[in-house]
Amino acid sequence: MIAVDWGTSSARAYRLAPDGAVLARREGADGILRVPAGGFPAALVEMVGDWLAAGETRVLLSGMVGSRQGWQEAPYLGCPAGLSELAGAVVPVPFDGASVRLVPGLSAEDAAGTPEVMRGEEVQILGALAHADEDGLMCLPGSHAKWVRVVRGRIAGFTTSMTGEAFAALKDHTILGRMMTGRAEVGPAFEAGVARAAEAGGLLHHLFGTRTLGLFGRLAPEESASYLSGLLIGHDVAAALAEPAQVLLVGSGPLMALYGRAIALAGGEAIAGDPDAAARGLALIGERIQWA
C-alpha cells in the first residue's frame, strides 16, 4: 500500500509492506496549497508514480488533502473514533489504475461546547499507540498544538492551542521581535519563561515582560525567543495538564524537546512517540478498509 500524509505545506509518502513495515519513504514537494484545482491526480503521480507503476494498487491519503481546499472534502467524523471508525468512513476519489481513499478528519467539542477539528493528526495519534486498547494523554506540538485524550485506543476528545502560530505572529509582528536574535531552545531562558507562565497575571501581561526584561538587561537578545517560547508553551502545558500526568509526545523537530522540558517542569512525564506514527497509523487503518 502507498500511504501519504498530505498537509497544507508539505507531503510525506510511504511505501508499506503488507505487515505495515516502511519499505520506502520520500518527501513530496507540494503541499495542497501548491496544487492547482483538479491537479491532485497528477500531483500524486508525480510523487509516487514509480511505486504505482511497480504494481501498488491501494493508496491511502490523510491530512488537509481531505479538506475543502484539497482533492475532495472528506467530512469530519465525530469523536470518539478509532481505527475501525476511520476505516469505515474513508472517502474514495476517482483515479485511474489504483484505489485511492481519503481518511476523514475528526471533530469534537471541548468541555464548554466549542467545536474542535483535526485533519491528519488522527492517524499519527492512533499510529503512536503502543497497544490497540491504550488509554492516555497525548500532545502533538505545532502551529496548532493538539492535546488528545485516548480511551481504549479511541480518540475520546481533544483541544487545540494556537501556540506555535501565536509565537510566530508575536515574534515577527510585534515589538517583542525587535530585540530578538536566534531561535527558541531549551535552556535557562526557556525555563524562566515556563516558570513565569505559572505565576499570576495572565499571558497578555507575561508577554510584555519579554520586552521589559530585555530593556533592563536581564534577558539577552539571543535568549529572548527562548523566553517567549517558554511563556507560550508554559501557558499551553499549564492549561492542558490539570494535574501532573504522563504525556505521549508525538511529532518531530525542535518543539519536541521544548514541550518535553515544559511538561517535566510542570511535574509531568513526557514520552517521545514514534516519529513514523503517521505511516503506522495509515497502515493500521489500511488493514481495516474494505478495498474491493
Next chain:
Amino acid sequence: MIAVDWGTSSARAYRLAPDGAVLARREGADGILRVPAGGFPAALVEMVGDWLAAGETRVLLSGMVGSRQGWQEAPYLGCPAGLSELAGAVVPVPFDGASVRLVPGLSAEDAAGTPEVMRGEEVQILGALAHADEDGLMCLPGSHAKWVRVVRGRIAGFTTSMTGEAFAALKDHTILGRMMTGRAEVGPAFEAGVARAAEAGGLLHHLFGTRTLGLFGRLAPEESASYLSGLLIGHDVAAALAEPAQVLLVGSGPLMALYGRAIALAGGEAIAGDPDAAARGLALIGERIQWA
C-alpha cells in the same frame, strides 16, 4: 505654558492658561519615529512656533519624546511617584527662547519582580484623578494596556498587557484573520468572547475557537473580530481584576467602550475618565516645576 503629549506615532499639543485651562489644542503631524536625529527643536517650532512667538516661554513634554529614541533620554523614575516626584525629576533640554522640560517615564516591578515601564501614561493617570489624594484602580486601554494602582494620588504600581498589539498580530498574521471582515465592536459576539475568556482552557486554546466557530457557521465573518477582541480583552480584564472593582478608564476611541463592557461583564464598574487628562496632568506637573 505649552504642553505636548509626544508619542511614537503622533503628538498632541496644548496651549494652557496659568490655571491649567486649555486655550488651544492641535494634533502634531510627527510622532518621534518621524523626527530625524537632532531634529526635535525644529519639529517643536513647526508644531507650536506661533505660540512661542506669541510669548510662551515654558514647554513641558511627555511621552516617548523622553526615550532613547526621542529628543533626549529622561531616565525612568521608580514608583511610587506622584505630581511632585515627576515635577522634581523633569529633564531640561537645550532650546533657544524657551525653557523646555521632559517629564520622565515611570518604572515599577510587578508582584513577581518583573520590571514594568510607561512613558506618557503617567501624566494621563495623574491628570485623570478628580482629587489630588485619590485611591483607585485605573485602566488605560491600548496596544500596551496599563492597569494602574493609585494610592493617595500617587502611582503605586502598574502592570502592562500586550492586548492591543496581540490582537493586531493575531488578526493580521494568523489564520484567524482569513475569515474576518469588519472591526471589533460591542455586541453579542464580543460578549461571547468575554464569556469564553472566563472558561477553563487558557487563552491559546480559546483563540482557536475563533476559527472553529467560523468553520461550523456559529460565528459570521463580520462577528469574528469582535469575538477575538472579546477573548483578549476578557482575558486581560480577568487577570487584572482579582475581584469586581470600580475602574477609572482613561483614553479615547473604540477601545473605551470595549473595555467598559468587559469590565461590566466581570462584575466591575467602569467610569470614563477625562479625555483631556494628558493636558490636565501636564498642567498640574508644570505648576510644581522650578522653572527658573
